[in-house]
Amino acid sequence: MVASGGSLEEKGLAVEEIGGRARGAGARLGRVLARTARRCGRGLIVVAEGTTLTALGPILDRHAHFSQEVIAIRYRAHHYTDEGERRRTLEDDVRRGLTGRPKSLPPKYFYDITGSKLFEDITEQPEYYLTRTERTLLGAIAPDLMREIGPRDLVELGAGSALKTRLLLDARRDRPVRYMPIDVDESMMQMAASRLLADYPLLSVEAIVGDFEHHLHHVPAPLGRRLVLFLGSTIGNLDPLPRRNLLTRVRALLAPEDRFLVGLDLVKDVAVLEAAYDDASGVTREFNRNILAVVNRELDGNFMPEAFAHVAFYNEAASRVEMHLVPDAPQEIHVGGLSMTVRVAARENIWTESCYKFTRSSAEPMLEEAGLRLAAWHVDPDQYFALALAAPA
Numbered sequence: 001m002v003a004s005g006g007s008l009e010e011k012g013l014a015v016e017e018i019g020g021r022a023r024g025a026g027a028r029l030g031r032v033l034a035r036t037a038r039r040c041g042r043g044l045i046v047v048a049e050g051t052t053l054t055a056l057g058p059i060l061d062r063h064a065h066f067s068q069e070v071i072a073i074r075y076r077a078h079h080y081t082d083e084g085e086r087r088r089t090l091e092d093d094v095r096r097g098l099t100g101r102p103k104s105l106p107p108k109y110f111y112d113i114t115g116s117k118l119f120e121d122i123t124e125q126p127e128y129y130l131t132r133t134e135r136t137l138l139g140a141i142a143p144d145l146m147r148e149i150g151p152r153d154l155v156e157l158g159a160g161s162a163l164k165t166r167l168l169l170d171a172r173r174d175r176p177v178r179y180m181p182i183d184v185d186e187s188m189m190q191m192a193a194s195r196l197l198a199d200y201p202l203l204s205v206e207a208i209v210g211d212f213e214h215h216l217h218h219v220p221a222p223l224g225r226r227l228v229l230f231l232g233s234t235i236g237n238l239d240p241l242p243r244r245n246l247l248t249r250v251r252a253l254l255a256p257e258d259r260f261l262v263g264l265d266l267v268k269d270v271a272v273l274e275a276a277y278d279d280a281s282g283v284t285r286e287f288n289r290n291i292l293a294v295v296n297r298e299l300d301g302n303f304m305p306e307a308f309a310h311v312a313f314y315n316e317a318a319s320r321v322e323m324h325l326v327p328d329a330p331q332e333i334h335v336g337g338l339s340m341t342v343r344v345a346a347r348e349n350i351w352t353e354s355c356y357k358f359t360r361s362s363a364e365p366m367l368e369e370a371g372l373r374l375a376a377w378h379v380d381p382d383q384y385f386a387l388a389l390a391a392p393a
């Protein structure tokens, strides 16, 4: 049963909101929900914010072979950047990056729909040990962790597909939990939320569409104990100063009994590190080049992504893997949205990502500088990856 107009409350139906501003995103979400509903054999009523309802209604109608039971989906999205602000930030970042020395582009722009999908593919590459190692570790510690902390709120920075988050939710199925993912990619968050809501009846989701470096103070007031998650080694994408600033803001989210769980990739054999960022199937190469496609689309650029080689190497002095895009031949690129022409010389690099690697002795002071103390350090037997549990100092 799908209601696409009028007040649902008037009809006596307990319905909450499905968020999502963009019609396209709403329509995709509609299809995911419809599939989920068919799989569960139960009906859905979906109410979207504003105009999205109109986009969702017909899609769900087509799939509405179900009509009896209503699942009230608890999803709300908070948007803290309007389109104008998002665009200004993008323009400033790209202008600054492409006129800097060396040239660079901030890694958050990898993650449009294509980039998020490519990242999911990267996590399945045999060379990319990070995700599977972190998943195994998290699975092992989740029951004790969730019992000891007993969080009412799970806040997750850079949540992406939230697949690993399920391991924590599985360990707290019997209690209401509010999940608050923060990510720049709204479409991935919506998809993840719709799947989670179908699978965890006591879950509610308040998604924060925004930048975790700028919008953490918008995390809604706590309902109880908080566990803040920062998985996937995403913290390693931040240089030391912005990393310290971010950790300080994370610290501000924590009351004495709250905890912060962060996934850290560890320093290890260089060949293992470099292979993880240059898989044989070329998925990471496509992910890296996708940032040029994002600039082309968003800012009317004419980069030829295939003219740029993907280069990834470990910079030992800085403890980081660096990803660059490097053309063989000189490139002249016009970025119409910035009224700018960019010249990239042959073999000149555009630096797209840093992935810092840690040790326990580098992680502890990093946390301390932000007012956090290391409460537990979980590593896999190969010492490839660590989950660090931190508490307010």
Ligand SMILES: C[S@@+](CC[C@H](N)C(=O)[O-])C[C@H]1O[C@@H](n2cnc3c(N)ncnc32)[C@H](O)[C@@H]1O
Pocket (backbone or CB within 6 Å): 107, 108, 111, 116, 119, 131, 157, 158, 159, 160, 161, 162, 164, 182, 183, 184, 185, 210, 211, 212, 213, 231, 232, 233, 234
């Ligand atoms: C490396 S992926 C990790 C995804 C997931 N946490 C995991 O462990 O598989 C990084 C995620 O962070 C998001 N992201 C990157 N920079 C961000 C920023 N500045 N603010 C919010 N989200 C960001 C991306 O959209 C992406 O979903």
